[in-house]
Amino acid sequence: SLKISRYMNGQAPPQRPTQVVESEEDEDEELTLKYGAKHVIMLFVPVTLCMVVVVATIKSVSFYTHNDGQRLIYTPFPEDTDTIGQRALNSVLNATIMISVIIVMTMVLVLLYKYRCYRVIQGWLFLSSLLLLFFFSFIYLKEVFKTYNVAMDWITLAVIVWNFGVVGMICIHWKGPLRLQQAYLIMISALMALVFIKYLPEWTAWLILAVISVYDLLAVLCPKGPLRILVETAQERNEPIFPALIYSSTMVWLVNMADTGLGHRPMTRKNPTEAPVTQVETLSLGPAPLSPPEDDGGFTPNWMGHQEHQLGPLQSTDETRREIQQLPSARPPVMDDDDDEETNEKLAREEASDTMTLFSHHPERVDSPAGPIRVFVLAFEPKCRIVKALKCYSIQNVFAEKFQLVGKRELKLLRLL
Amino acid sequence: MTAAVFFGCAFIAFGPAFSLFIFTIAKDPLRVIILIAGAFFWLVSLLLSSLVWFIATKATNAQDLTLQKDLLIFGCVFSVILQEVFRFAYYRLLRKANEGLAAISEEDGPPLSVREMAYVAGLGFGIMSGAFSMINTLSDSLGPGTVGMFGDSQYYFITSALMTLALTLLHTFWGVVFFEGCERRRWWVIAVVLCLHLMVFSLSLLNPLYVGSILPVYAIMLLMAVWAFFSSGGSLHNITLLWMCRKSNTETSS
Numbered sequence: 181s182l183k184i185s186r187y188m189n190g191q192a193p194p195q196r197p198t199q200v201v202e203s204e205e206d207e208d209e210e211l212t213l214k215y216g217a218k219h220v221i222m223l224f225v226p227v228t229l230c231m232v233v234v235v236a237t238i239k240s241v242s243f244y245t246h247n248d249g250q251r252l253i254y255t256p257f258p259e260d261t262d263t264i265g266q267r268a269l270n271s272v273l274n275a276t277i278m279i280s281v282i283i284v285m286t287m288v289l290v291l292l293y294k295y296r297c298y299r300v301i302q303g304w305l306f307l308s309s310l311l312l313l314f315f316f317s318f319i320y321l322k323e324v325f326k327t328y329n330v331a332m333d334w335i336t337l338a339v340i341v342w343n344f345g346v347v348g349m350i351c352i353h354w355k356g357p358l359r360l361q362q363a364y365l366i367m368i369s370a371l372m373a374l375v376f377i378k379y380l381p382e383w384t385a386w387l388i389l390a391v392i393s394v395y396d397l398l399a400v401l402c403p404k405g406p407l408r409i410l411v412e413t414a415q416e417r418n419e420p421i422f423p424a425l426i427y428s429s430t431m432v433w434l435v436n437m438a439d440t441g442l443g444h445r446p447m448t449r450k451n452p453t454e455a456p457v458t459q460v461e462t463l464s465l466g467p468a469p470l471s472p473p474e475d476d477g478g479f480t481p482n483w484m485g486h487q488e489h490q491l492g493p494l495q496s497t498d499e500t501r502r503e504i505q506q507l508p509s510a511r512p513p514v515m516d517d518d519d520d521e522e523t524n525e526k527l528a529r530e531e532a533s534d535t536m537t538l539f540s541h542h543p544e545r546v547d548s549p550a551g552p553i554r555v556f557v558l559a560f561e562p563k564c565r566i567v568k569a570l571k572c573y574s575i576q577n578v579f580a581e582k583f584q585l586v587g588k589r590e591l592k593l594l595r596l597l
Numbered sequence: 598m599t600a601a602v603f604f605g606c607a608f609i610a611f612g613p614a615f616s617l618f619i620f621t622i623a624k625d626p627l628r629v630i631i632l633i634a635g636a637f638f639w640l641v642s643l644l645l646s647s648l649v650w651f652i653a654t655k656a657t658n659a660q661d662l663t664l665q666k667d668l669l670i671f672g673c674v675f676s677v678i679l680q681e682v683f684r685f686a687y688y689r690l691l692r693k694a695n696e697g698l699a700a701i702s703e704e705d706g707p708p709l710s711v712r713e714m715a716y717v718a719g720l721g722f723g724i725m726s727g728a729f730s731m732i733n734t735l736s737d738s739l740g741p742g743t744v745g746m747f748g749d750s751q752y753y754f755i756t757s758a759l760m761t762l763a764l765t766l767l768h769t770f771w772g773v774v775f776f777e778g779c780e781r782r783r784w785w786v787i788a789v790v791l792c793l794h795l796m797v798f799s800l801s802l803l804n805p806l807y808v809g810s811i812l813p814v815y816a817i818m819l820l821m822a823v824w825a826f827f828s829s830g831g832s833l834h835n836i837t838l839l840w841m842c843r844k845s846n847t848e849t850s851s
Contacts (some may be wrong), residue, residue, distance in 0.1 A: 217626040217627050218626045221626040221629050221630070224629070224633075
């Protein structure tokens with residue numbers, strides 16, 4: 181919440197004593213550790229499930245282990261050669277070709293994302309998941325029926341495959357129950373793995389496995405790694421990464437709080453030259469959220485236009501920000517409680533006192549939109565006593581009636597004033 | 598019949614380990630991580646020792662059966678020694694990690710006691726060892742075939758399953774005792790564990806005389822169970838309390 185307030189008004193963070201900084205870092209580190217352990221475990225389950233499905237299929241359906249002599253175009257070198265040396269060389273060449281293809285495609289994806297060719301990426305992902313969900317699952321079903329000698333008519337098969345595919349597309353690319361989405365992602369991973377097992381020759385497969393693990397680590401952890409660039413760009417723009425690309429263990433929803441309708445949604449504004457207020461950072465919730473992510477909390481465009489008309493410029497511009505930054509802050513002495521959990525509240529309290537100072541110097545600003553936005557943000561901290569303090573200060577009712585606030589892991593409704 | 602053998606042997610071999618996992622380890626993510634890491638350490642020790650054996654067999658005459666059997670015995674002895682070395686290495690790693698975790702934890706003291714880690718690490722070793730012993734046998738038991746067609750024993754599958762179960766539990770107990778010995782700096786404990794491991798291995802060489810291998814191994818397992826119980830803080834007092842279904846404040850669970 182502290183970061184949010186800094187985003188919103190562009191004010192430099194107040195000078196903190198170093199002890200507060202250290203304890204906040206320790207707390208962060210410890211939380212990261214506990215968060216990390218739990219989420220590592222949450223990833224064991226889908227990986228194990230995927231492996232179980234693949235192993236069960238391999239053991240029972242012989243189609244996936246028979247070598248038809250067909251190869252993928254990515255691995256043109258055959259492995260049934262005379263000498264072991266030749267075989268090793270062929271597998272190394274195959275692995276090199278495959279890895280280069282993967283690297284090139286990842287770079288293309290990152291470039292497309294950077295230059296905002298979202299349609300191209302969406303079409304690409306749509307097509308590939310279409311292929312997986314319909315074509316490959318059809319082949320899989322066919323082979324399973326063959327193995328167990330089950331007679332099936334085309335009409336039933338068509339209905340089954342159609343339903344499976346369409347529900348999969350909806351779950352992956354749009355919305356759906358979390359468990360169903362996870363199940364579908366596991367299933368398409370298993371289908372992909374089976375395809376690789378069938379068409380990749382043995383030594384090539386093992387070599388690719390080793391090289392791709394190394395490449396993955398590099399791509400995600402190196403500062404110049406393509407996947408890291410992708411994730412960072414997505415975070416900078418406050419956008420979710422494309423859903424078909426990731427497996428999420430919890431729901432991630434964008435909740436636009438004090439969003440004045442700007443950001444990546446194109447809106448008509450009266451003063452297009454003014455700098456837009458940056459969007460509130462996204463947060464992840466545990467259980468399913470109560471409202472769809474496009475809910476702007478009552479700040480409809482009509483309302484914003486009306487307010488602009490009545491009260492003047494909505495956004496905090498560079499000038500207003502500079503003015504605020506140059507204000508002397510009569511900050512009350514920080515209370516000496518060593519409780520680390522109160523750190524955020526302490527700092528929020530400091531921000532609130534800054535706000536009150538500002539309002540006392542410029543009473544007309546209370547009605548200005550810069551006021552409610554800042555108060556809004558400060559009231560974010562669920563345990564903060566500032567809300568009560570500001571309520572007493574009686575800010576004009578420029579808020580919508582109710583909001584959804586997101587605490588650390590809970591969903592709260594708060595009626596403000 | 599093959600499905601019955603498959604499921605029966607699978608449950609005999611992995612049932613207790615699986616239920617131990619579900620009831621004591623699955624809830625806590627840190628324990629799961631330590632379990633998986635322990636399994637990985639065992640796997641690495643097996644890999645290194647099998648490399649040694651592989652090189653030895655490739656370098657010698659493949660037709661000489663007695664030589665190959667001797668090489669196998671040598672490879673297994675080397676593997677046992679390497680497993681215990683890796684157990685010690687894992688102990689050192691966990692001690693270091695525990696200190697780090699304790700420093701940044703908000704509760705007083707480390708999140709996992711050394712006894713908990715000993716149990717979890719031992720179970721990790723045991724599960725992986727059991728998996729590697731049993732999986733190929735289980736996979737074969739599904740397929741078409743006749744057991745003991747060339748005059749071998751008919752009880753191959755079930756004795757393999759029983760042996761695997763014994764080894765899994767033995768690894769758990771050895772883990773507990775080993776870590777406790779390292780904590781108290783009683784180095785003779787390590788030597789005893791190593792000797793017991795070698796003894797179990799040499800008993801398994803008596804197969805297919807299963808009476809000679811399974812019964813002594815189970816006897817050793819019971820002795821180890823008692824030793825591990827007393828080593829991890831249990832006492833006759835605790836057992837009597839358990840039987841009387843009375844709860845005591847001083848009763849701690851390791």
